[in-house]
Amino acid sequence: MEIKGVTNSPLFVNKTKNSKPEAAQNQDAKDKIxxxxxxxxxxxVDLSPARLEELRNRVDSNFYDSDEVQNKVADKVLAEIKK
Incomplete structure (x- = not known):
C-alpha cells in the first residue's frame, strides 16, 4: 500500500456562481406560517391553573418519555393516518 501525502485542497469545488450575493438572497427570503x-x-381552550400545573408536573417527571405513553401516541397517530 502506498500513501501519497495529505493535501489541504477540497475534494469538491462548487464552480457555479450565484446570481445574487449571499446578503441579497437573505433579504428576499421571508418566513411564512x-x-x-x-x-x-x-x-x-382555557386551561385551569390546576390542570396546567398537572401538565407541568408530568413534563418535569418525564411522564411523556415512558414507553407506554409513546406507544399510545404512536398507535393514535397510525390510526389517524389510516383513516
Missing part, C-alpha cells in the same frame, strides 16, 4: 382554523380553535 399558515395556521388552520382547527388549530386556532384549539388555541382558544
Amino acid at each position: 399558515e395556521i388552520s382554523s382547527e388549530a386556532r380553535d384549539m388555541a382558544k
